[in-house]
Amino acid sequence: MGSLPRLPGADTTHAGPARDAGVTVLHQPILDVARGTAAGFHAVPEVSRGRLADPVPRWAVTVRTIDAALTASATLPTNTFISVPVPLDLVGDPAVRSRLAAHGQLGGVVLDVTDFSSELVSRAVPALDDYRAAGARIAVGGRDDAQPELGSIVRLRPAIIRLGAAWTRGIDTHPSRRTAIEVTGQLAGQLDAWILADAVETAAELRVLAQLGVPLARGRFVGVAGPAWPTIPGATRTALPPATRTPDGVLRSLLQQAYTTRHPEATRSVLAEATGFEHVVVVDEQHRPVALLHHAGGRHEPVDVMTVNVDTPVADVVSRAMARPAEHRFVPLCCTDGAGRFVGILRMERLMAHLADGASGKPT
Known part of the structure; x- marks a missing residue:
C-alpha cells in the first residue's frame, strides 16, 4: 500500500559487488492459463562464472536480480507482474531490504520465496509483512521438489503457491498428482491464493493443468527465459483446451460504487471525508485495489481484499468467495477491469x- 520504510543503518556496502558480479537477469513468461496470455514474468539470474575467479555470493546474485527486475518493471506490459526470487534466509537481509526500500512502492511485484525451510519462517515473517504493506505479493514454494507444510504456508499468507516439478511432471499419466493439485487448490481458495504450476514441459501436462483450473503456469513448454518480455509461444496457446466457461456479463449489473482513496493512512485511522461510507477501498497510483476497509463499531477496520475480474462468470466468483475463511466469507469483493483497475464492489x-x-426461474 505504502512505500517500504527504510531501515536505520541499512547495509548498502554490498552495492558495488552486486552490480559487478557478472550476473545477467533474463525474464521467463508466466502463463495466464485461462486466457493464454502472459500474466507476468519471472526474473531468472544467470551467472557468468567464466569471468570470475571466485564463486558469486548468494546475496550478490539476489541483490543483483532485485536491482535488474525492479528497474525493468517500469516497462512491464499492461496488467502483468514481475516475479523476483529471494531465498528465505535472505528475505530479511539488510542489503535486500535496502534495495526493496529504495524502490519504494512494490505494487506489481511478486517476491518468490525460494529455498524454503520451516525453521526460518518466524525470522522472515516481519520482513515479508513490510514488503506486503508496501504493495508486494508473496509466492511460496518448497526446496527443490518438496513443498512447505500447511502451517508454514498459512503463516506466510502467500498470494501464490508454487508447485514444483514433482507435482507437474507427467501429471497427464499420474491420477494421484491430479488429486493432490485439486486438494491444494482448495487450500489456495481458502487463503485467496493462486496456484502456479512450475516446470511444465509438455502440451499434455499443460492441458491437464488447464482442466484442473490451475490459473498460472511456468516452464520450458510455456516459454524460455529471454531479454525484455518474451511472448507466449503459439504452440503453447494451441495446446490449451477451448474455454469451457465464458464471461456472462452479470457482474457489471451487480456492481456498486464505494469511496476510494490513495491515502494508505486510511487503514490506520478514519479519514474525515470517508465518514458515512460503509466501505472504503484503498487504491494505488494505477487505481488498483490494495486494501478494503469495513465500517464496524464506529471505525473502519481493514479486512483482506479479494479481487475479481469484471468479466468473470458469477458462479465462479461465488465459488471463490465462499472458499474464504468463515469470518471473511461475506466481505464484499473488489471488482477490477482487464488492467486491474478498480471499477466497483460486489456485495455477497x-x-x-x-x-x-x-x-427459481425469476428474471434477473
Missing part, C-alpha cells in the same frame, strides 16, 4: 440473490 448479498433468482 447481491451475488447470492442473483443465483437464487436464477435457480
Whole structure:
C-alpha cells in the first residue's frame, strides 16, 4: 500500500559487488492459463562464472536480480507482474531490504520465496509483512521438489503457491498428482491464493493443468527465459483446451460504487471525508485495489481484499468467495477491469440473490 520504510543503518556496502558480479537477469513468461496470455514474468539470474575467479555470493546474485527486475518493471506490459526470487534466509537481509526500500512502492511485484525451510519462517515473517504493506505479493514454494507444510504456508499468507516439478511432471499419466493439485487448490481458495504450476514441459501436462483450473503456469513448454518480455509461444496457446466457461456479463449489473482513496493512512485511522461510507477501498497510483476497509463499531477496520475480474462468470466468483475463511466469507469483493483497475464492489448479498433468482426461474 505504502512505500517500504527504510531501515536505520541499512547495509548498502554490498552495492558495488552486486552490480559487478557478472550476473545477467533474463525474464521467463508466466502463463495466464485461462486466457493464454502472459500474466507476468519471472526474473531468472544467470551467472557468468567464466569471468570470475571466485564463486558469486548468494546475496550478490539476489541483490543483483532485485536491482535488474525492479528497474525493468517500469516497462512491464499492461496488467502483468514481475516475479523476483529471494531465498528465505535472505528475505530479511539488510542489503535486500535496502534495495526493496529504495524502490519504494512494490505494487506489481511478486517476491518468490525460494529455498524454503520451516525453521526460518518466524525470522522472515516481519520482513515479508513490510514488503506486503508496501504493495508486494508473496509466492511460496518448497526446496527443490518438496513443498512447505500447511502451517508454514498459512503463516506466510502467500498470494501464490508454487508447485514444483514433482507435482507437474507427467501429471497427464499420474491420477494421484491430479488429486493432490485439486486438494491444494482448495487450500489456495481458502487463503485467496493462486496456484502456479512450475516446470511444465509438455502440451499434455499443460492441458491437464488447464482442466484442473490451475490459473498460472511456468516452464520450458510455456516459454524460455529471454531479454525484455518474451511472448507466449503459439504452440503453447494451441495446446490449451477451448474455454469451457465464458464471461456472462452479470457482474457489471451487480456492481456498486464505494469511496476510494490513495491515502494508505486510511487503514490506520478514519479519514474525515470517508465518514458515512460503509466501505472504503484503498487504491494505488494505477487505481488498483490494495486494501478494503469495513465500517464496524464506529471505525473502519481493514479486512483482506479479494479481487475479481469484471468479466468473470458469477458462479465462479461465488465459488471463490465462499472458499474464504468463515469470518471473511461475506466481505464484499473488489471488482477490477482487464488492467486491474478498480471499477466497483460486489456485495455477497447481491451475488447470492442473483443465483437464487436464477435457480427459481425469476428474471434477473
